[in-house]
Amino acid sequence: MRGEWNSEQAISAQNLTLSYSGIQILRGIDVALPAGQTLALLGPSGCGKTTLLRLVAGLLAPTTGDISINGQMVAGPGVFVPPEKRQLGMVFQDYALWPHLTVAGNVAFPLEMAGIGRAEREARVTAALDRVGLGAMAARSPAALSGGQQQRVAIARAIVGEPRIVLFDEPLSNLDRELRETMVAELGALIRGLGLTAIYVTHDQSEALTLADQVAVMEAGQIAQLATPEHLVEQPASPKVAEFLRLGAILRLVRDAQGWSCAGRALGPLGGPEVALADVLVTPRALRVTEIGQAALTGEVLAAQFRDTGYTVTVRLDGAAEPGRAIRTVQISSDTRMRTGERIGLQILPERLRWFPARADVPM
Amino acid sequence: MARSVETVSPSVIIAAVGLGLVVAVPFLFIVLQAIFPELGRGSLTAPFSAFAGALGDAKLIGMTGNTLLLGVLVVVLSALIAIPLAVARALFRVPGAIVWDVLFLIPFMIPPYIAVLGWIMTLQPRGYLEQLAGFNLTGFLFSVPGIVFIMTLNSFPVVYFAVSRTLETVGSRYADVARVFGASPMRAFWRVTLPLSTPGLAASLLLVFAMAIEEYGTPAALGSRAGFDVLVTAIDLRVSDWPIDLPGAAILSLVLVALSFGAFMLQRWVLSRRSYEATTGKPQGTAKRDLGPWKWPVLLTFGLVAFVATGLPLLAILAGALSRTISGGLVWSNLGPDNFAAILGDTTGALRALGTSLSLGVAAALVTGLLGALSAYAVVKSRARGRGVLDVLTILPNALPGIVVAVGLILAWNQPWLPVTPYNTALILLLAYCCILLPQPVRYATAAFHQIGDNLEAAARVFGASPLTAFRRILLPLIAPSLLAAMLLVFAVATRELVASVVVAPVGVSTISTYIWRQFEQGSVGLGMAMAFLTILITTALPLIVLSLMGRRGSLL
Numbered sequence: 064m065r066g067e068w069n070s071e072q073a074i075s076a077q078n079l080t081l082s083y084s085g086i087q088i089l090r091g092i093d094v095a096l097p098a099g100q101t102l103a104l105l106g107p108s109g110c111g112k113t114t115l116l117r118l119v120a121g122l123l124a125p126t127t128g129d130i131s132i133n134g135q136m137v138a139g140p141g142v143f144v145p146p147e148k149r150q151l152g153m154v155f156q157d158y159a160l161w162p163h164l165t166v167a168g169n170v171a172f173p174l175e176m177a178g179i180g181r182a183e184r185e186a187r188v189t190a191a192l193d194r195v196g197l198g199a200m201a202a203r204s205p206a207a208l209s210g211g212q213q214q215r216v217a218i219a220r221a222i223v224g225e226p227r228i229v230l231f232d233e234p235l236s237n238l239d240r241e242l243r244e245t246m247v248a249e250l251g252a253l254i255r256g257l258g259l260t261a262i263y264v265t266h267d268q269s270e271a272l273t274l275a276d277q278v279a280v281m282e283a284g285q286i287a288q289l290a291t292p293e294h295l296v297e298q299p300a301s302p303k304v305a306e307f308l309r310l311g312a313i314l315r316l317v318r319d320a321q322g323w324s325c326a327g328r329a330l331g332p333l334g335g336p337e338v339a340l341a342d343v344l345v346t347p348r349a350l351r352v353t354e355i356g357q358a359a360l361t362g363e364v365l366a367a368q369f370r371d372t373g374y375t376v377t378v379r380l381d382g383a384a385e386p387g388r389a390i391r392t393v394q395i396s397s398d399t400r401m402r403t404g405e406r407i408g409l410q411i412l413p414e415r416l417r418w419f420p421a422r423a424d425v426p427m
Numbered sequence: 428m429a430r431s432v433e434t435v436s437p438s439v440i441i442a443a444v445g446l447g448l449v450v451a452v453p454f455l456f457i458v459l460q461a462i463f464p465e466l467g468r469g470s471l472t473a474p475f476s477a478f479a480g481a482l483g484d485a486k487l488i489g490m491t492g493n494t495l496l497l498g499v500l501v502v503v504l505s506a507l508i509a510i511p512l513a514v515a516r517a518l519f520r521v522p523g524a525i526v527w528d529v530l531f532l533i534p535f536m537i538p539p540y541i542a543v544l545g546w547i548m549t550l551q552p553r554g555y556l557e558q559l560a561g562f563n564l565t566g567f568l569f570s571v572p573g574i575v576f577i578m579t580l581n582s583f584p585v586v587y588f589a590v591s592r593t594l595e596t597v598g599s600r601y602a603d604v605a606r607v608f609g610a611s612p613m614r615a616f617w618r619v620t621l622p623l624s625t626p627g628l629a630a631s632l633l634l635v636f637a638m639a640i641e642e643y644g645t646p647a648a649l650g651s652r653a654g655f656d657v658l659v660t661a662i663d664l665r666v667s668d669w670p671i672d673l674p675g676a677a678i679l680s681l682v683l684v685a686l687s688f689g690a691f692m693l694q695r696w697v698l699s700r701r702s703y704e705a706t707t708g709k710p711q712g713t714a715k716r717d718l719g720p721w722k723w724p725v726l727l728t729f730g731l732v733a734f735v736a737t738g739l740p741l742l743a744i745l746a747g748a749l750s751r752t753i754s755g756g757l758v759w760s761n762l763g764p765d766n767f768a769a770i771l772g773d774t775t776g777a778l779r780a781l782g783t784s785l786s787l788g789v790a791a792a793l794v795t796g797l798l799g800a801l802s803a804y805a806v807v808k809s810r811a812r813g814r815g816v817l818d819v820l821t822i823l824p825n826a827l828p829g830i831v832v833a834v835g836l837i838l839a840w841n842q843p844w845l846p847v848t849p850y851n852t853a854l855i856l857l858l859a860y861c862c863i864l865l866p867q868p869v870r871y872a873t874a875a876f877h878q879i880g881d882n883l884e885a886a887a888r889v890f891g892a893s894p895l896t897a898f899r900r901i902l903l904p905l906i907a908p909s910l911l912a913a914m915l916l917v918f919a920v921a922t923r924e925l926v927a928s929v930v931v932a933p934v935g936v937s938t939i940s941t942y943i944w945r946q947f948e949q950g951s952v953g954l955g956m957a958m959a960f961l962t963i964l965i966t967t968a969l970p971l972i973v974l975s976l977m978g979r980r981g982s983l984l
Contacts, residue, residue, distance in 0.1 A: 122885050146888040153889040159882035163904045172900075176891030220890065230889075 071134055073098040073228060073260040074119060079128035081114060088114050090284045092128070096277070098227070101254055101261040103275035105268060107307065111284040112264045113156075116230050119262060120153055121146035132228065147176070152221035152229035156236055158213045160205035166192070166216050167201040173224040191223040192216075194253070211242045218250070222257060229254075231263040235270065247273050268308045272296070280304050302342045302419050311346035312393040313419075326382030326391070330359045333413040342419040347375075349415035350395045358408025364401045365392060373398050378407065436894040439811045442801035446820040449798065449861045453835025454823060457684075460677035460838045467673055469844055477674040486656075491682060494640050494657045497575065498686075501639040502632050504579040508732060509586035510628070515725050516587075517594035518616075520715045522726065528588075529971070530733040535584040536967040537740065540644025540925050540940070541959045543577050544947060545740035547648070548747050548956070555743055558757050569652040578645050580736040582635045589631035590624060597623040612716070626697050633694035637687050641828035643926035658683045659830050659926070666834055666930060673838065680831040688826035741963070747956030766957035775951075777958055780942040783853065785965075787938065788922035791860040792914040798861070799868025800910055804902065807876040808884065821869045824862055832862045833930035851933040859927035864917045871913035875906035915973050919966040 072095045079092035089111045096102045104112035117123045119130060121137065121144060129139030132151075137144040152173075160169050167188050174184045192198045195215040205213055214234060221229050234250070235243045251274050254261050265271050271278050272292040279289045288300040299305040302313045316323045318339050322332035335341055355361055362378040374397045382391070393409070401407070460466045464477040481487060515521055516528075534542070549555045550564040557563040567573045597620050605615040643659045650660060658679055665676040718725055746757060748766050755761030770777040799821075805811060806818045827835075836859055840850040849855045879902065887897035925940040932941050939962050946955030 117885075120885075120889055122888065145893075146885075147891045147893055149889075150891075151889055153886065155882045155886060157880055157882055159880065159886040161883055161886075161901055161905075172887070172892075173890035176896070220886075224890070 071098070072096060072131070073100075074102075074130070074132055074262065076115075076119070076130045077128055079115070079118065079130065080126050081111075081118065081123065082126050088284055089118070089125075092286060094279065094286070094289070096260060096262070098133075098260050099258050100276040101259075101263055101274055103271035103278045104262065104264045104281055105266070105271040105278055105307075106281035107266060110281040112266075112281045113232055115281070116232050116262060116264050120151060120230055121149050150224075150226055150228075152224065152226040154214070154217050154221045154229070154231045154234040156233040158205075158210075158217045158237075160213055160216055160220075162204070162206055164205075165201065166197065166203050166205055166208070169205060169216060170220045170223050173220065177224060187223055188219075191219040194222070195219045210238055211246065214238065214246070218253070222253070222259075226259075228260045228262075231261060231265075233264050233266065236266070243267075243270070250274065272308075280307060282307075299344065299417065302344065305344045305417070305419075311344050311349070312391070313342050314345055314391065314393075316341050316343055325360070326380070328359065328382050330411060333411060333416060335413075335416070335418045336420045338420045340420075344417040344419070345393055345411070346415065346417075347394050347396050349412050350393060351410045351412060352395065352397065353408045353410045355406060355408035358410060360409040360411065362393070362407060362409065364403055364405045364407060366403060367397075367401050369400075372396070374400055376401050378409065435811050436805075436809055436898075438801045438895065438898050439805040439809050439814070439817075442798065442805040443813075443817060445798040446802055446817060449794075449858060449865060450820045450823055450827075452839045453832055453858075453862060454827065455835075456838035457677045457680050457831065457835045460673055461681050464674040466838070467842075469842070477678060481675055481678040486661075487679065487682070490656050490658050490661050490679075491686075493655060494659075494683070494686065497571075497578070497646070497657055498636040498639040498690075500571070500575040501578045501582060502636050504575055505583040505586050505635050506628075506632060508579065509583040510590055512729065512732065513587050513590035513594060515718075515729075517591040518620075518715060519718045519721075519725070521718065521729065522722070527729050527733065530737050531584045531587055532971070533967060534580050534736040534740075535582075536919070536970070537581070537737075537963055538644065538923050538925060538940075539578060539581040539642060540648065541744065541923075541943065541963065542581060542740040543645050543648050544943070544952075544955065544959060545743035545747070546577055548753075548952070549739065549743045553756075555746060555757060569649050571653065571655055574645055574649050574653070574655065577649070578639055578642055580740075582638050583736070585635050585638070586628070586631045589627050593624045593627035594620060626700070629697045630694045633690050633697070637690040637694075637826075640683065640686055640690075641830070643830060643929075658686075659828065662830050662834060663926070663930065666837060673834075676834050677838065680834050683828055684826055684831055687828055691822075691825045744956050744959050744963070747952055748960045750953055753952050766953040767961075769954060770957050770961070775946075775954060776937060777942060777954070780937040780939055780958075781961070783936060784922045784939040787853065787856055787860060788918040790857050791864060791921040792918040794857070794861050795865050795868045795917050796910055796914040799865060799913065800872045800903065800906060802865075803869050803872035803876050803906075804898065807873055808881070808902075821865070825866045827862065829859070829863050829924065829926040830930065832859050833927040836862075836927075836931055853933065853936050855931050855933065856928060856936070856938065859931055860917075860921040860924055863924065863927060864921055867916050867920075868910060868913040871909040872906050875909040876902070879905050912973070915970045919970045923962050923966050 075095040076092055079089055079094075080087065081089040092115060094102065094115075104115060106112045114123065118125050118138065119132075124143055125138055129142075130137050132149060135144075136142050137149055160166075161172070164172070170188045170191055171184050174187060179187075188201070189198060192201055195218055197212060197215050197219065200208065200212065200216075205216060208216065214237075217234070231250075235246050238246065247270055253259075254274070261274075263271070263274055272295070275292060277289060278292055278295055280287045280295070282303060288295065288304050290298075290300075295304070295308065296310065299308060299310060305311070306313055314325050316325050316330070316333075316335070318335070318341070321329055323330045323335065323341075333343075335343070350360075360380060362380040365377045365379050367377075368375045376395050376397050377392050378395060380391045380393060395409070456466075461477070462474050463471045465472050512531075516524060521527065546568060547554070550568040552563050552565055554563055564573075567576075601623055602615040602620045605619045606612070610618060640657075641659065643663065646655065646657050646660050647663065649655075650657065662676050662679045662683070665672040665679065747753065749762045749764065750756075751761050751763050751765050769775060770781075773779065802817060802821045805814055806821060824832075836855055837850070840848045840855060842848075849858060883901055883905070884897050887901045888894070892900060923940055924938075925944065928938045928940050929944060932938060937945070939958060943955045943958050943962070946952065946958070
């Protein structure tokens with residue numbers, strides 16, 4: 064089934080906008096998703112990612128622009144296919160299990176709506192519940208299950224009708240971290256195993272980077288960057304994207320005759336673009352701890368968190384505070400434990416910096 | 428604006444049509460009739476000409492003043508009786524608390540026109556009080572204090588339940604926190620519990636006010652002899668006695684609606700501004716304190732109020748029903764089941780009236796249940812354009828007293844140019860009951876819909892259900908328990924509704940209430956009492972049983 068649909072886009076949207084009472088919620092969205100791929104919509108709350116998903120589901124109608132599913136226009140000028148005719152699966156953030164139906168009743172609902180006979184229905188419900196490991200829970204009420212089990216039921220309900228496209232609306236955000244990490248792996252295996260085309264809304268960058276073939280980072284109703292996970296990490300399109308992906312610290316640098324300086328401390332010639340002012344992304348890998356006497360950057364250790372690969376150390380940089388930014392901190396990894404309050408020196412590795420030329424009119 | 432390619436859900440269309448027919452039409456015709464006095468002849472001439480005469484009438488000002496006075500006095504007396512009881516019930520361990528709750532619920536379920544008949548039997552010259560104690564209180568009964576007293580017995584439970592429930596919730600949740608931070612019990616009461624309970628108290632008092640200014644039976648039975656006219660009785664006089672004055676009735680109706688609407692909006696404002704009672708689950712009874720030496724005085728007070736409000740009228744009605752002749756008095760030889768036999772033998776049309784009222788009650792429960800569920804859905808869940816109008820139409824009946832609905836229905840359906848009309852059929856009674864009682868299902872269904880996450884319906888749509896299928900398979904089952912409770916309440920109230928029935932019942936159709944009312948006017952008091960007793964059994968016991976099975980005793984207030 065996967066090969067059959069590879070040739071065309073499973074989902075595409077052109078110039079999509081949505082306004083509500085004069086407020087623009089989505090502006091000029093263009094997306095194309097080939098069959099069998101997973102697209103993650105990543106962004107902070109209120110960026111419009113769930114709204115975009117509901118437009119694809121047919122739970123909202125766009126103000127302008129059009130949406131096609133498997134080459135058929137489902138929303139556009141004079142066209143609106145209601146959600147029940149779009150043949151999608153969907154997993155909701157709050158699970159949205161119907162409390163008056165049993166687990167099996169919930170999972171059977173899509174098949175019932177499709178007019179599938181009782182015998183086949185029961186077989187497919189059992190198969191779907193077995194796939195998510197809840198075969199024994201069929202007769203229970205959803206309220207009697209834990210959060211993780213409820214979300215598994217919701218996933219079984221989304222795949223039981225064998226839709227080609229499944230929409231995930233922050234499916235794991237109500238679960239605790241340990242369970243979330245297990246479920247991400249399971250979901251990835253499920254999506255690949257069934258050859259699904261999926262749109263996955265999340266605010267968690269690690270979920271997005273793990274699951275998706277393409278990630279759309281959304282900000283204020285627009286797509287700030289649409290790229291593969293590797294591309295996104297290597298070449299974030301803007302300081303905001305880099306910040307949201309938590310790739311490292313963004314420092315503002317000024318160039319003069321001697322080279323670059325940060326908050327009055329000369330850093331020397333670091334390369335970088337031929338502009339007077341630039342933002343630079345400093346990842347933990349771009350910093351190295353050195354003797355405090357000869358270091359360009361110095362700072363004080365604020366916190367050290369132990370992880371199994373070493374310590375993640377947060378350092379507050381010395382120098383005048385910039386207006387509008389409370390404290391400038393960077394993170395480094397270290398094999399040795401550092402005490403809070405310890406003063407250290409940092410060396411910048413220029414080849415590992417990523418530069419964003421700043422607009423000249425922005426004051427420092 | 429979202430593109431309007433989404434078709435409007437059929438449930439919203441049905442709600443709009445139903446609300447238009449049941450609510451908008453009668454209200455519209457009252458407004459039209461008030462403006463155009465010649466409307467009855469199909470003419471729109473001389474607009475506003477009746478206003479000057481009616482509004483300048485000193486009698487109108489007097490009746491409006493009487494109506495307000497009655498409302499205020501009933502509110503004050505209800506508060507005086509209910510608040511001390513509610514405080515004791517909520518904060519202290521009162522023995523038999525559940526029993527007192529049930530006993531205080533019964534007077535609220537007995538329609539005041541039936542209770543007033545029991546009181547007349549008791550307090551009139553040669554009444555039960557005189558037979559037992561040697562004196563009567565006729566002067567008190569047929570006076571403004573008497574009217575206020577009897578109406579208060581019907582309405583104080585509203586305040587009692589609202590205040591005791593709020594105090595219980597607030598007391599166990601917030602006052603305990605104040606105790607932890609160093610407040611003494613008294614200080615916690617004055618600084619935390621009381622301020623947090625004020626909105627609930629204010630809202631319940633406003634509800635009592637609205638009930639009092641709409642009440643027909645008590646002022647009609649007692650006020651005329653006291654020379655005490657209120658708006659409701661004056662409207663009744665203008666539509667049922669010669670000379671018929673429809674423009675006058677319409678204008679008085681608008682004055683009454685204005686008062687009622689004001690009270691209702693004020694109540695909504697109070698509750699929306701600050702309400703803390705709905706935020707928690709079960710009140711905890713464990714934190715209550717012992718009454719100590721106050722135990723017996725408190726119990727005596729509870730007992731006295733329960734006897735006067737519940738026991739005495741019920742006993743008087745039962746005594747009247749079991750008396751062979753009223754003049755025979757309270758002696759053993761005069762007692763017998765003759766009146767019940769006459770009713771069950773249907774020699775007086777009693778069974779027909781019972782059947783009519785019960786079927787109308789069932790029909791009203793079904794219609795208002797369906798319409799209420801669809802309207803609440805349209806207002807809460809749909810994004811249909813114009814749902815603001817539907818919201819107004821669901822709120823409006825709260826401010827439409829029964830007499831006003833009746834007048835509106837006469838004005839709307841008695842127009843000479845109508846080819847078909849429900850007027851002069853039992854259908855007009857159904858329309859009246861539906862309009863009067865629609866707020867109950869709407870309120871229950873609205874609350875239930877607010878509890879249902881939007882994604883439950885969205886999920887059904889995504890998984891292949893059409894709008895109507897999603898409503899029927901997902902939403903309706905989820906609100907069913909609340910809706911059922913509301914429909915039972917509609918059934919109980921509709922089967923015994925008095926004022927609209929008296930005004931719009933067609934010739935030859937009698938309901939339970941018109942039957943009782945007529946027996947009393949004709950002097951067949953015993954038959955009326957027997958019917959009243961059966962009605963109380965049916966309309967009080969049934970909802971109480973079902974509600975207690977559902978574990979929501981008292982929450983129908």
